[in-house]
Amino acid sequence: MSQKTETLIDKNGLRIDGRRPDELRPIKVEVGVLSNADGSAYIEQGKNKILAAVYGPKELHPKHLALPDRMVLRCRYHMAPFSVQERKSPAPSRREIELSKVVREALEPAIFMEYYPRTAIDVFIEVLQADGGTRCASITVASLALADAGIPMRDLVAACSAGKVDDTIVLDLMDTEDKVGSADLPVAYMPNLGVVTLLQMDGILTLEEFEKAVNLAIDGCKRIYAMQKEALRAKYVSIKESEE
Amino acid sequence: MPGEPLGVIEEFIPDSGAYTKDGIIYSKIIGCALIDFKNKRVSVFPIGHVAKVPKVGSIIIGQVSAVQPQMATVRIFKIGKKALSGFFSGLLHVSDAQSRFVESMFNICKPSDIIRAEIISEKNRIYHLSTKGKNLGVVYAFCSNCGYLLEQRYRDLQCPRCGKIEKRKIAIDYGKGMI
Numbered sequence: 534m535s536q537k538t539e540t541l542i543d544k545n546g547l548r549i550d551g552r553r554p555d556e557l558r559p560i561k562v563e564v565g566v567l568s569n570a571d572g573s574a575y576i577e578q579g580k581n582k583i584l585a586a587v588y589g590p591k592e593l594h595p596k597h598l599a600l601p602d603r604m605v606l607r608c609r610y611h612m613a614p615f616s617v618q619e620r621k622s623p624a625p626s627r628r629e630i631e632l633s634k635v636v637r638e639a640l641e642p643a644i645f646m647e648y649y650p651r652t653a654i655d656v657f658i659e660v661l662q663a664d665g666g667t668r669c670a671s672i673t674v675a676s677l678a679l680a681d682a683g684i685p686m687r688d689l690v691a692a693c694s695a696g697k698v699d700d701t702i703v704l705d706l707m708d709t710e711d712k713v714g715s716a717d718l719p720v721a722y723m724p725n726l727g728v729v730t731l732l733q734m735d736g737i738l739t740l741e742e743f744e745k746a747v748n749l750a751i752d753g754c755k756r757i758y759a760m761q762k763e764a765l766r767a768k769y770v771s772i773k774e775s776e777e
Numbered sequence: 778m779p780g781e782p783l784g785v786i787e788e789f790i791p792d793s794g795a796y797t798k799d800g801i802i803y804s805k806i807i808g809c810a811l812i813d814f815k816n817k818r819v820s821v822f823p824i825g826h827v828a829k830v831p832k833v834g835s836i837i838i839g840q841v842s843a844v845q846p847q848m849a850t851v852r853i854f855k856i857g858k859k860a861l862s863g864f865f866s867g868l869l870h871v872s873d874a875q876s877r878f879v880e881s882m883f884n885i886c887k888p889s890d891i892i893r894a895e896i897i898s899e900k901n902r903i904y905h906l907s908t909k910g911k912n913l914g915v916v917y918a919f920c921s922n923c924g925y926l927l928e929q930r931y932r933d934l935q936c937p938r939c940g941k942i943e944k945r946k947i948a949i950d951y952g953k954g955m956i
Binding site: 565569570571572588589590591592599601643645649650651652680681682683684685686687688689723724725762765766768769772773776 | 779780781794796798803805806809823824826827828861862863864865866901902
């Protein structure tokens with residue numbers, strides 16, 4: 534890539550989009566955007582635009598897939614053909630199938646799976662526009678959609694990535710930083726319980742850098758959690774007022 | 778908000794909508810926290826959407842999908858007042874269809890009828906239904922001859938288009954109730 538020669542962090546310590554290393558992209562969250570789904574949410578994180586819809590709990594078909602002691606969470610992470618610069622085939626790619634699993638496993642610890650045995654919950658995550666860090670934004674928005682659907686949860690899950698770009702540990706990587714930078718570390722976190730539900734890393738970090746990056750990512754998760762809470766409150770306060 | 782701390786177990790007993798972990802009470806749904814200082818209980822009253830599955834005693838509305846001489850299968854699409862996004866399947870046995878003896882399920886309901894029933898068992902998530910009672914039974918039925926919506930004629934149903942008379946176990950508000 535031609536961008537290899539460019540510096541990702543200028544002499545003032547600012548990144549290519551003008552952020553400080555420990556700054557998140559501007560985030561806009563909205564809950565309950567779809568009327569046909571049981572629960573839904575929408576997030577704009579920088580140039581990322583992701584929509585999540587939740588259906589269920591419902592009877593699982595074929596029935597032999599149902600688990601006798603808990604429910605089945607089914608996730609579908611999908612990128613729209615127009616979400617990236619070159620048209621992406623709408624068929625689920627290897628990457629999307631893997632991310633579906635990753636998102637599912639990051640959400641499972643937050644849900645009371647044993648409350649509705651032999652049932653299924655469907656989570657559909659549609660990436661309308663992608664600009665790096667979509668798995669984190671997907672987890673953030675899917676947990677909001679689950680909460681909106683009234684599914685009992687231990688905590689909301691907030692997710693954020695950290696990484697290393699030009700020997701600096703930075704928060705919330707965007708696409709070019711992810712591709713050109715030397716490490717990417719997505720973290721999903723339950724802020725009230727202090728539990729990490731997802732931790733991945735690609736690239737190389739030293740032990741100190743890793744620790745710094747994880748702490749930075751968790752700090753980002755906490756900031757995202759505040760926005761999640763605000764979005765939920767915005768919707769439910771208006772519902773409450775209309776009821777009264 | 779799910780995961781918001783509400784107190785500690787020394788203070789309150791967690792009720793519906795709350796759970797405990799390591800001695801701290803958290804909320805598990807979106808709603809208003811209700812604190813009962815008299816009984817030392819804390820619960821969360823849900824606002825907005827609530828996840829619902831059929832429970833013993835709940836009144837459901839469903840469509841009859843198949844009828845056998847002893848049994849009918851029902852697609853449950855509404856629990857109480859809440860319409861489901863998917864469906865659950867339930868079973869209606871002749872012995873639970875009416876308080877008096879019924880010989881055949883075909884005199885109770887036919888495929889495609891809309892029925893209101895009560896859940897009487899949920900063992901292993903197999904929902905057994907009952908239509909005993911005045912307000913339970915078929916609320917909308919269709920002619921097995923021409924498919925037209927049947928109208929009530931005394932204790933039976935008649936098709937206004939082809940004149941066929943059919944037997945059903947009808948609910949008291951047949952043809953009038955909103956689904």
